[in-house]
């Protein structure tokens with residue numbers, strides 16, 4: 001099992017889970033129950049819902065799929081993007097943590 005990204009917005013995590021499952025990649029969401037209990041209101045990244053691939057060999061493919069989806073969303077919504085200070089990956093402006101490495105963005 002390998003973590004893809006974590007994000008406080010559970011609907012976004014669930015969205016990408018659906019995308020990957022549709023393409024035959026088995027995933028699991030960690031901390032899902034914490035969201036249900038309301039603990040996700042606490043802005044601590046460790047408690048954010050985290051999307052993981054069940055099989056590590058699916059990881060690279062899943063990253064590519066997520067990146068392509070983010071890019072297509074960007075072109076359709078013309079969202080602002082910001083680079084991650086830790087790994088340099090571009091993230092949608094409304095992401096609170098880097099989808100690639102989990103780095104927590106300051107402020108917003």
Ligand SMILES: [Zn+2]
Nearest residue numbers: 084087098101
């Ligand atoms: Zn990053």
